[in-house]
Amino acid sequence: MGKRPNGYISFMYDITSYVKYDSDNMLAVKVDHSRRADSRWYTGSGIYRNVYLVEANPVHIAQWGVYAYPKSVTKKQTVLHVEVEVENESDVNSIVTVNNELIDTEGNTVARKSGKLSIQSGLSEKIRSDLKVNAPRLWDIDHPNLYQLKTTVSKNGEIIGETVAKAGLRSFTFDPDRGFALNGNWMKMKGVCIHHDAGTLGTVVPRDVWRKRLLNLKEIGCNAIRTSHNPQAPDLYDLCDELGLLVLNEAYDEWEFPKRKWIEGWNVGVPGFQGSYDFFREWGEKDLADMVQRDRNHASVFAWSIGNEVDYPNDPYSHPILDGDGGFTQAMYGGYKKDAPDAMRLGDIAKRLVKVVKQYDISRPVTAGLAGVAMSNETEYPGALDIAGYNYTESRYDSDHLKYPGRVIYGSENRHDMEAWRAVRDKEHILGQFLWTGIDYLGESGRWPSRGFYSGLLDFSGEIKPRGYFRQALWSTKPMAYIGTYPTPGMRSGSLMKDVWSGLEALNSGSGYIEKTPSMDAWPIWNYIVGQSVRVVCYTNAAKARLELNNKIVGQTKDYDDNTGIIYWDIPFESGRLEVIGLDVNGNEVIRHAIQSSGRPYALKIVHQNNVISKDKGLAQVSLEVVDEEGIPVMISDDEITCHIVGPARLLGLEASNNSDMGDYTDHVQRVFHGRLLAYIQASGAEGIIKVKFTSPWLKEIQTEIATK
Numbered sequence: 001m002g003k004r005p006n007g008y009i010s011f012m013y014d015i016t017s018y019v020k021y022d023s024d025n026m027l028a029v030k031v032d033h034s035r036r037a038d039s040r041w042y043t044g045s046g047i048y049r050n051v052y053l054v055e056a057n058p059v060h061i062a063q064w065g066v067y068a069y070p071k072s073v074t075k076k077q078t079v080l081h082v083e084v085e086v087e088n089e090s091d092v093n094s095i096v097t098v099n100n101e102l103i104d105t106e107g108n109t110v111a112r113k114s115g116k117l118s119i120q121s122g123l124s125e126k127i128r129s130d131l132k133v134n135a136p137r138l139w140d141i142d143h144p145n146l147y148q149l150k151t152t153v154s155k156n157g158e159i160i161g162e163t164v165a166k167a168g169l170r171s172f173t174f175d176p177d178r179g180f181a182l183n184g185n186w187m188k189m190k191g192v193c194i195h196h197d198a199g200t201l202g203t204v205v206p207r208d209v210w211r212k213r214l215l216n217l218k219e220i221g222c223n224a225i226r227t228s229h230n231p232q233a234p235d236l237y238d239l240c241d242e243l244g245l246l247v248l249n250e251a252y253d254e255w256e257f258p259k260r261k262w263i264e265g266w267n268v269g270v271p272g273f274q275g276s277y278d279f280f281r282e283w284g285e286k287d288l289a290d291m292v293q294r295d296r297n298h299a300s301v302f303a304w305s306i307g308n309e310v311d312y313p314n315d316p317y318s319h320p321i322l323d324g325d326g327g328f329t330q331a332m333y334g335g336y337k338k339d340a341p342d343a344m345r346l347g348d349i350a351k352r353l354v355k356v357v358k359q360y361d362i363s364r365p366v367t368a369g370l371a372g373v374a375m376s377n378e379t380e381y382p383g384a385l386d387i388a389g390y391n392y393t394e395s396r397y398d399s400d401h402l403k404y405p406g407r408v409i410y411g412s413e414n415r416h417d418m419e420a421w422r423a424v425r426d427k428e429h430i431l432g433q434f435l436w437t438g439i440d441y442l443g444e445s446g447r448w449p450s451r452g453f454y455s456g457l458l459d460f461s462g463e464i465k466p467r468g469y470f471r472q473a474l475w476s477t478k479p480m481a482y483i484g485t486y487p488t489p490g491m492r493s494g495s496l497m498k499d500v501w502s503g504l505e506a507l508n509s510g511s512g513y514i515e516k517t518p519s520m521d522a523w524p525i526w527n528y529i530v531g532q533s534v535r536v537v538c539y540t541n542a543a544k545a546r547l548e549l550n551n552k553i554v555g556q557t558k559d560y561d562d563n564t565g566i567i568y569w570d571i572p573f574e575s576g577r578l579e580v581i582g583l584d585v586n587g588n589e590v591i592r593h594a595i596q597s598s599g600r601p602y603a604l605k606i607v608h609q610n611n612v613i614s615k616d617k618g619l620a621q622v623s624l625e626v627v628d629e630e631g632i633p634v635m636i637s638d639d640e641i642t643c644h645i646v647g648p649a650r651l652l653g654l655e656a657s658n659n660s661d662m663g664d665y666t667d668h669v670q671r672v673f674h675g676r677l678l679a680y681i682q683a684s685g686a687e688g689i690i691k692v693k694f695t696s697p698w699l700k701e702i703q704t705e706i707a708t709k
Contacts, residue, residue, distance in 0.1 A: 005279040006287045007031075007043065008230040010294050012054070012063050037261040037272035040253065041195055042443030042452065044203025049233050057160040058090035059153070062124055064293035066151050066165055069363035071130065073171035073183065078136040080111070080167060084151055085126045088119040095119075096155050098127045102167065103148040104137070110147070138183050139168030139299045141223045144244035146299065166241055168299020174365055174387055174408045176401070179431030182246075188424060189246060189432025190475045191224030192217060192457060193413060195441040196232050199451075199460030200653030200665035201680060202442070206619045207235045209680075213462040214243050217438055220457055220468050221475025226412065226434045229253035229308040229369075231291045240300035248367070248389075248412070248434065249295055250305035251288050255349055256280050257316040257341050259309075265447045285356045292360040303364055305412075306353040309371035309391060311346055311381060319343035319375045329392050330371050343372075347380025354384050369412035373400070382407065387431075389413070394423040401429050410434075416455065416467060416520060418565040421474055435471070440659065449662045459657035461623075461678040466539075470520040473539040474565055479591040481540040481582040483547075484522025488533040488570045489515035518566040523674060524595040525635045528573035538567040542582030542590050550576040557583065599628035601637045601675075603700035615648065615708040618683040624694055624702065626675040637675040639696045643668045645681065647690035648708055652680040683708045 001018070004011045019025055033045040065085035072079045082100045095118050102111040111131035119125045137145035146166045153161035173181035180189060198205040198213075217225075224246040227236070231251065240247050253259070260271035288306065295301055313322055314333040318340035322332055354366045365386030370376050373393045377400070382388050389412025390396065397409060411433035414420045424433045440456035451460075457468035464472075469482035515535075522537045536555065538545050545567050547555025555569035579594035605627045610620040626637035645651055645668075653666045658673035670677060681692065690706040 005276060005283055008232075009287045009290055010049075010231075010234075011290060035274040037263055037274040038276060040259065040261055040444060041441065042197055042203075044197060048203040059086065059088050059094045059096060059119065059155060060161045061085070061151065061153060061163055062087045064290075064296075066149070066163060066297065067293075067361075068149055068165065068167050068297055069361070070169050070171060073136075073138065073169060075138070076135065078133045078138070078169045080131040080133060080149075080169065082113075082129045082131060082149065082151075083126050084129075084153075085124055086117055086119055086153055086161075087124040088121055091121055093118070093120050094155060096153050096160070099152045099154070100129050100131060101150045101152075102131050102133060103150060105146070110134075110136075133169065136169045139170040139241075139244075140182055140185075141244040141246065144168070144242060144299070146241060149297075165297045166238075166299070167297065168241060170299060172302050172364065174431070176406050176408050177429050179408075179410075179429060187223075189224040189410065189434075190222055191226055191246070191248070191432055191434035192222055192438025193226045193228040193434050193436050194438045195228065195443070196230070196236075197442045198462070199440070199442065199657065200655045205233070205235075206617075206682075207239070208619050208621070209462065210236055210239055211243075212621065213439060213458060214239055214245060216458055216462055216464055216468075218243060218245065219476075220464065220472045221477070222438065222457070222471075224248065224302075224432065224434065225438070226250060226305075228413070228434075228437075231295070234294070237295055237298045237300060241298050245300055246302045247298065247300040248303050248305055249291065249301050250308060250369075251291055251353075252280075252284070252307045252310070254280075255284065255307060255310050256345075259312065259315050262444075265450075266444045266453070268447060285352070288353055288356050289360055292357055296361045296363075301364065303367045303387060304357050304361070305367050305369060305389070306350065306357070308369040308413075310368070311343065311370055311372045311376045311379075313372040313375055314340060317341045317343040317346060317372075317375070319378055321375055321378050328372060328374055329395060343375055344379050346376060347384060350381045350384040365408075367412070377404075389434075394420055397423055397427055397430055416471070417517070418474075418563065421565075422562075440465075440657065449660045451659050451662065454659045460659075461655040461657045461676075463657065463676070463678075466522050466524075467520045470539040470565065473541045476541065479542065479582065481538060481542060481545065481580050481591045481593040482524070483536055483538050483578065483580045483593055483595060484519070484524050485526060485528075485534050485536050485578075485595075486519060486522050487528070488535045491533040491570075517564050518568045520566070523635060525674075526573075526575075526578050526595045526597045527636050530573060530575070532573045533570055534573050536569050536571060536578065536580075538580045538582075539565070540567065540580070540582045540591065543585045544583040544587070545580050546583070547571070548579045548581065549574060557587075596632050598632040598634040598636075599630065601626045601634045601639055601699055602629045603627055604641070604694050604696060604702040605631070606694075606702055606704055609704060610706060612707045612709060613683050615683050615685055615687050617685075618708060619652075620649075620679075620681040620683075620690070620706045622679040622681060622692060622704065622706075624677055624679070626672055626696075626699065634675045638671050638673065639699055640669060640671045641677055641694055641696050643670075643679050644693040644695065645690065648684045648686035648688045649681050649690040649706070650684055652682050654679055681706065 062085040067083045071081040099114040113129040149165045149167045226248040258273040258275040258277045318337040323335040367387045369389040371391045387408040391413035410431040414433040439458045442452040444453040546557040575597040582591040608623040626634045654670035655678045656673035693703045695701040
């Protein structure tokens with residue numbers, strides 16, 4: 001019947017003429033993933049998103065045929081503009097009535113409008129309406145108010161088609177000098193880039209898993225998501241609408257030519273050059289149009305990105321400016337290459353893609369993540385965009401703002417360090433940043449053993465990592481404090497010492513090592529050799545902090561360090577309760593956080609689980625940890641756990657979030673990491689009780705039950 005080369009794009013085929021109504025039918029969908037190096041990250045393979053069989057009247061609402069956006073927004077009244085496209089695939093001309101009804105969360109109709117539509121056979125027509133809402137409940141990140149837009153199509157008084165979409169009433173403002181405003185309130189986007197896998201689950205990620213991840217990102221202070229670098233499953237956008245997260249919706253990682261694909265390891269060895277580039281000329285505009293039409297009703301989506309780093313210097317495009325000192329922050333792979341694709345092509349392609357977006361949505365800006373800004377500035381590429389994303393190019397924020405005063409600039413991909421954040425926080429004209437990355441993901445792995453990329457604020461299981469708490473100290477408005485520890489750099493303590501300041505957990509020996517910056521990756525461990533010098537780091541948004549051990553001051557009050565975002569002390573280890581006290585500028589306590597030395601591993605403890613799940617593939621997430629006899633978590637435990645299941649369910653996998661564990665995460669046996677483990681258990685279709693038991697040699701086992709309904 002057809003094909004769709006882009007595996008990220010939603011699509012539909014009309015099978016009406018092929019169906020045999022008097023017998024069984026077989027619909028075969030085949031996946032060709034023979035280009036194993038087609039992406040720079042783990043894509044998954046097979047059918048990993050929902051598939052539907054849709055039945056409709058010959059006169060029906062077109063696919064993605066309802067388009068609604070707030071045309072004007074005030075606290076007193078908002079006008080929601082609605083367009084409905086109806087197709088007539090019958091043999092006769094038809095006259096239909098289209099009714100749009102806006103319903104609030106209490107079920108009250110707050111606006112309604114109907115109209116007649118005359119459609120010739122074989123054609124489609126659109127009807128446009130304005131729904132006026134008095135005293136609207138606006139959508140924002142703290143109050144993600146949503147309405148239901150119910151659209152019905154009637155013929156001769158009979159409803160022949162109906163669809164319900166969620167609608168959020170809000171306004172976006174972008175200004176080259178002031179940045180971004182939501183509903184007129186100026187704010188910074190505190191964003192993260194994410195891929196679409198979930199560790200052991202691969203790319204088949206249930207909605208509840210995404211919900212947990214997004215809630216933890218919000219807890220950190222994150223308010224925006226970038227779908228790097230492809231459209232994601234509809235569940236993600238629905239959840240961002242419901243939870244209050246802005247979405248930068250991105251289409252492509254490459255256009256007409258392939259990028260380097262690292263086969264042997266991340267940025268290691270000889271790259272491959274497979275990809276989807278050879279389909280771009282035929283399918284690129286169609287894919288983009290379908291992405292925009294599918295996702296344009298989501299309140300959370302604030303911009304459309306037509307590409308990521310397609311302007312990477314000499315990967316593949318080149319320009320004479322590469323022979324000079326252009327201030328590039330990315331690798332250049334040499335100077336100007338006259339035989340490489342001409343960078344001037346970028347502007348023409350960008351203008352063509354922008355035109356496609358504007359055809360289907362006029363309510364949002366078009367953007368892209370620029371990697372070689374200095375090169376792209378020599379082309380028409382940045383000028384074709386409404387807002388310009390800079391990847392790792394904070395050094396050009398001020399100079400480009402002066403040179404291109406009408407350009408709206410933000411960080412579309414950024415490092416985690418304090419310097420990159422200050423470049424946003426302290427510059428009014430920079431509207432925000434998107435960290436690489438929000439969640440650990442499969443692919444782009446370092447040398448073996450490495451499952452994936454490990455710079456996330458959340459780990460593979462969706463739990464907050466130390467650098468997530470570091471980010472919370474920068475982004476959250478709620479008082480917070482966290483302490484983590486590691487051997488004092490440069491102080492020999494037996495064998496090798498661990499340096500985690502870079503986030504790569506490299507091992508270093510010798511006593512001459514000097515740490516560049518206190519670590520943002522320090523785990524909350526308080527188990528060392530007595531007398532060993534330990535660096536205690538505090539991530540906090542308090543003005544000051546002091547450190548106490550067993551209720552005695554061991555770290556004098558220190559002011560917050562705005563250069564690193566970290567307060568630290570070096571103290572000799574002594575077992576007990578280590579506690580940091582955050583203070584305001586006047587020395588008053590505002591927050592506390594403590595960690596405790598543990599004894600030997602003694603038992604398993606369930607810290608969270610679902611008690612009831614749907615019998616129809618409902619998912620239970622059971623989190624457990626290793627504790628000592630006093631119930632204190634043993635962070636240094638790596639005990640091996642076995643999961644036993646009896647009842648109407650199956651184990652999807654055990655996730656410990658250890659990037660260097662290259663074992664099978666889908667079997668029933670797994671070692672904990674930092675004393676923790678997450679089990680994904682899926683119902684198999686029947687009602688009943690699922691009995692789950694976790695056992696481990698030398699540890700007291702734990703059992704639980706989960707009901708399916």
